[in-house]
Amino acid sequence: MKANDVILQTVTKVVSFIILSFAAYLFFAGHHDPGGGFIGGLVTASALVLLFLAFDIRTISNGIPINYRLLVGIGLAVSTVTAVGSIVLGFPFLSHTFEYVDFPLFGEIELATSVLFELGVVLTVVGGTLTIILSISEDV
Amino acid sequence: MTNIIILLLIIPLITGLVLIFFRNHLRLQRWTSLISLIINGIVAVVVIQHVHIQGTQTLNLGGWEPPFGIVIVADMLAMLLVLATIIVAITCLLYAFKTIGEERERFYFYTFFHFMLVGVMGSFLTGDLFNLFVFFEVMLLSSYVLISLGGGKRQLRESIKYVLVNIVSSMFFLVAIGYLYGITGTLNFAHMSMRIAEAGQDGLITTVAIFLMLVFALKAALLMYFWLPGPYGAPPMAISALFAALLTKVGIYAIFRMFSLVFYHQEGMTHQILAWLGIITMILGAIGAAAHWSLRKILAYNVVVAVGFMIAGFAIFTTTSMAGSVFYIVHDMLVKALLFILGGIMIGLTGTDKLREMSGMIRNHAALGWMFFIAALALAGVPPLSGFMGKLLVLHEAIGEGFYVIAAVGLITSLMVLYSVVKIFINGFWGENQLSVEDEKMSTKGTLLPCAILTVLVIGMGVGAEFVSPYIMQAAEVMSNPSLYIDAVMQITE
Numbered sequence: 021m022k023a024n025d026v027i028l029q030t031v032t033k034v035v036s037f038i039i040l041s042f043a044a045y046l047f048f049a050g051h052h053d054p055g056g057g058f059i060g061g062l063v064t065a066s067a068l069v070l071l072f073l074a075f076d077i078r079t080i081s082n083g084i085p086i087n088y089r090l091l092v093g094i095g096l097a098v099s100t101v102t103a104v105g106s107i108v109l110g111f112p113f114l115s116h117t118f119e120y121v122d123f124p125l126f127g128e129i130e131l132a133t134s135v136l137f138e139l140g141v142v143l144t145v146v147g148g149t150l151t152i153i154l155s156i157s158e159d160v
Numbered sequence: 161m162t163n164i165i166i167l168l169l170i171i172p173l174i175t176g177l178v179l180i181f182f183r184n185h186l187r188l189q190r191w192t193s194l195i196s197l198i199i200n201g202i203v204a205v206v207v208i209q210h211v212h213i214q215g216t217q218t219l220n221l222g223g224w225e226p227p228f229g230i231v232i233v234a235d236m237l238a239m240l241l242v243l244a245t246i247i248v249a250i251t252c253l254l255y256a257f258k259t260i261g262e263e264r265e266r267f268y269f270y271t272f273f274h275f276m277l278v279g280v281m282g283s284f285l286t287g288d289l290f291n292l293f294v295f296f297e298v299m300l301l302s303s304y305v306l307i308s309l310g311g312g313k314r315q316l317r318e319s320i321k322y323v324l325v326n327i328v329s330s331m332f333f334l335v336a337i338g339y340l341y342g343i344t345g346t347l348n349f350a351h352m353s354m355r356i357a358e359a360g361q362d363g364l365i366t367t368v369a370i371f372l373m374l375v376f377a378l379k380a381a382l383l384m385y386f387w388l389p390g391p392y393g394a395p396p397m398a399i400s401a402l403f404a405a406l407l408t409k410v411g412i413y414a415i416f417r418m419f420s421l422v423f424y425h426q427e428g429m430t431h432q433i434l435a436w437l438g439i440i441t442m443i444l445g446a447i448g449a450a451a452h453w454s455l456r457k458i459l460a461y462n463v464v465v466a467v468g469f470m471i472a473g474f475a476i477f478t479t480t481s482m483a484g485s486v487f488y489i490v491h492d493m494l495v496k497a498l499l500f501i502l503g504g505i506m507i508g509l510t511g512t513d514k515l516r517e518m519s520g521m522i523r524n525h526a527a528l529g530w531m532f533f534i535a536a537l538a539l540a541g542v543p544p545l546s547g548f549m550g551k552l553l554v555l556h557e558a559i560g561e562g563f564y565v566i567a568a569v570g571l572i573t574s575l576m577v578l579y580s581v582v583k584i585f586i587n588g589f590w591g592e593n594q595l596s597v598e599d600e601k602m603s604t605k606g607t608l609l610p611c612a613i614l615t616v617l618v619i620g621m622g623v624g625a626e627f628v629s630p631y632i633m634q635a636a637e638v639m640s641n642p643s644l645y646i647d648a649v650m651q652i653t654e
Contacts, residue, residue, distance in 0.1 A: 093180035100177060104170060113166040113232075114222040 022057030025074065032074035039067035047142060051130070061145025068150060077157060088150040095143025102136045162219045163209060165234045168242060169282050171200045176274030190257055193270045194398065197250045204243045211239055212631060216648035218287070226287075226649050227351040233287035233649055236635035237486060241284045241413060244493040248405040251610035255501050256398035258606045259508065264309055272309070275401070276302035279516055285412045288650055289337055289347045292414065296333070296379070297364070300326050303407060305390055306399045318394035325387040329378040336372045343368065350649035353642055358429045361425035369423040369430050373415065373437075376572060380411025382471055383437045384596075385445065385464045392463065393456035393513075397504025404463050405497040409489060412470055420639040421475070421646075429602065431475045438472030439569050441465070446573040449580035452630035455513040455588075457502050458580050462499070462539065465577055466492045470568045473554035481561075483636035484553025487628070490539070491546040491621060498535045498614035499581070502528065505611070506588055508602040510595065520593030524600075526568050527608055529589040531615045536585055538618045540578035549629070563597075 043063035050056030071080050106115035118132035175196040182188050211217055216235040220226060234242075241377050253273070260269060279299025304326075308319035341347060343365060344355045356365060374384075388408075392400050415434070423430055445464030452458050470492070473485035503513075505528060510518040522529035538545035541552075551574065558567040564652045620630055638644050 090181065093177055096177050096180075100170070100174060104174075107163050107166070112220055112223045113163055113170070116222065 023140070032070055036067045036071055039063060039070065043067065047138065048135075050138060051132060051134070057141030058145055060138075061142040062144050062149065064142065065146045065149035068146070069153060072157075077154070088147045088154065091147030092144050092151065093147075095140045095145075095147055097140070098143060099137050099140030102140065103131055105133075162217055163544070164203065164210075165217055165219045165232050166221075166479055167203050168200060168207070169232075169278055169286065171196050172274040172277045172281070174238070176271045176278070178280070179271045179274070180268065183266060183268065184202045186262060189265065189270045193253055193274065194250070196274075197246060197253060199249065201243070201246045204239065204246055207234055208236075208239045208243060208573065208631065211236055216645060218651075219647050226651070227346055227348050229470075230291050230651055231287040231348065231350075232285050233349075233645070234285060235410075235638045235645060235648070236631060237413075237416065237639060238284040240486065240490055240631060240635055241493075241613055242281050244490045245277065245298045245406055245605045247614075248402065248493055249273075249612050251501065252402045253459070254610040254613075255504070255607055256396075257280065258633050259312075259504065259602070260396055260398050267309060269309060269419075272302045272305045273402075275468040276306065276406075280406050280410055284413055287349050289340065289349065289352070289438045291347075293330070293333055293337060296410070297330065299407070299410065303403065306402075307395050309399075310396070312394075315394045321387055322391040325378065329375055330380075332371070333375045336368060336375055339368045339371070348649070349417065349421055350646040353646055354376040354526060354650070356422060356425065357628065361423065365423070366426050366429055369418070370433065372418060372423075373433065374428065376400060376411045376414045376418070377437060378411075380408045380415065380471075381417075381441075381464050381467050382401065382411070383441050383444075384465070385441065388464060389448070389457055389460040392460045393454075397415060397500055397507065401500030403498045404459070404500050405493045405499075407575065408463060408467055409493055412467060412489060416474055416482075416485070416639065419476075424477075424642065427477060430478050434471055435475035435563065435566060438468045438470075438475055439565055441468030442472065442573045443468075443571050446576035446580075450581075453515045455507060455515060455584060458584060459496075459499055459503050459517075462577060462580065463496060465573055466496070468618065469551075469573070472563075473550070473557075476554070476557050476561055476563055476566065477640075478557050478561060479633075479636050481554050481557035481639040482639045483629075483632050484550045484557065486550075486635045486639075487553065487625075487632050488547070488550030490632075491550055491618070494614055494617050494621065495535055495538050495547065498531075498611060498618060501611055501614070502535060503584075505602075505604060505607050505650075506532075506584075508607075509600045509604070511601040514579060515587040518588045518594070519591035520589070521595070522589040523593045524595070528604065528611070529585070531608075531611050532581075532585055532589065534615055535618065536581035537582045538622065539581055540574050544619070544622050546625075548622055555574070 040055060043060050046055035046061030046063055047057060103114045107113055116134045118130055120128055121131050122128050175192060179189050179192060211234055216233060218230040221230045221232060276299055279295050279302060282295035283292055283299060286295055304319065304323050307322055308315050344352050346352050346355060378384045392403055419430060419434065442465055445461050445468055448461035449458050449465060452461065470485045470489050473481050473488065507513045509521065512518065538547045541547035551570065555567050555570055
């Protein structure tokens, strides 16, 4: 009997967007509220895992053609560059700074370089998690 | 600009990172790895000169003042070990080029190689207990990968043991950090030392100190070396050499650092235990080395003996004995890498690690034989070579301070170590030649270069002891006088 997972797939299409936007919220909230790069990355990864569960691996890999092993490298590189950047500018390693900028629509927003560092963490966590899950699934 | 210290960690980190993206470009991977290590070596020499002239250098990460932020401390002890690490890494890399095989190279061998160096050098340079734990994990995770990379049956079996032991010891480490933080309220070495000096080292702190000692002893194969001979024999010799030269030394360094800087108030308790641990380790290691007839096992047990000797020398706790231990640890890193690489070539040539099945190799490989002979003598501590000075200083202090057991055991185990390596030499190199050049399983082309570099260094360190000793003495000075370290870190100016 052929399995019918129409309901699962339809719900996934909606829910994965909600999860992804929640991940984005967690990521940006990290500086003042609970959240941050690590949890943001894990929630992003969980959205992707849900997609892999509801559809098959080939469909999603065609739709989102990312090499997750390279994503780990890119994430580490982003974090390292923000840390090394402070040396280039003449500050101690890993120094971070922030600036209040007025945006036309959103008003005054605090922009911090630690967000870039956290972006690297997000990419690394997503890459790491999905590398593990996809390489285990390949073996079975 | 003190940022130069952090370059020592950033260079291998970035190299490892970049190599992730060039997985299939083997020539590029090899050359990048080698060049980055050489640049790192030059940086290390520059920093050592700087430290030699101006004293301990520190770098506050992110610009946060010491008790609050993480501080990177380059004192002479750490820098000597960093330089030795880089030298060992260069030679192991040169050996790996010829022996490790394309299959492993394609699966991120060089990336993990560099990440492990980050962990090792980070452990030497950090001035913060929890950061030390993190760098330990960086080092261990990379070593888990390196030990199982390739996926041979034996490698997988040994890597499970290795991972289990290290996860348990890491957990104990974390618990010990928790206790210490609960008692002192700080994680910075210098600040912790000040707090303990103010409040006095009571029974509770001593208990935690011994707990921490057991953790590092497990990492350093001090008495609890039961896990070591198996895993160190499993991976290819280029990786085994790296492990033997670096990994246990990190545990020894942690013991040196914690028990000279933080827990130095109850010598009668803690250092007495260290001395006995060292003595028993020396005896058991030497028995293991003398008993076995497998090349890998003999070399692995020699790692254990050296650990015992260094800790026993440190436990005497005078400036001279600590200088002896520091001299010996630097020598041991070089000579263990040399012995493991030479052993790797011997195993590669004959295709077996059983001593009884090899003989007469000196007829075709004279250079190999004589380098092994020099390494064997250096290991035992024969005068013109590098092993002598360290042993002499430790034994001199042991007799002067009344630690007669250390002196006796140190001398007897030196003999047994000499016996174990000369046994390899006699069985492997003398006698009837069983292998013609055509029968050999690998060619020695290119693999003798790293051995030659290390042999020259081993001889140079012994002959040029006069040149090396000011640096060693400076390292021992900081160890015996914690206020030098504390003042440098907390930036207390007179």
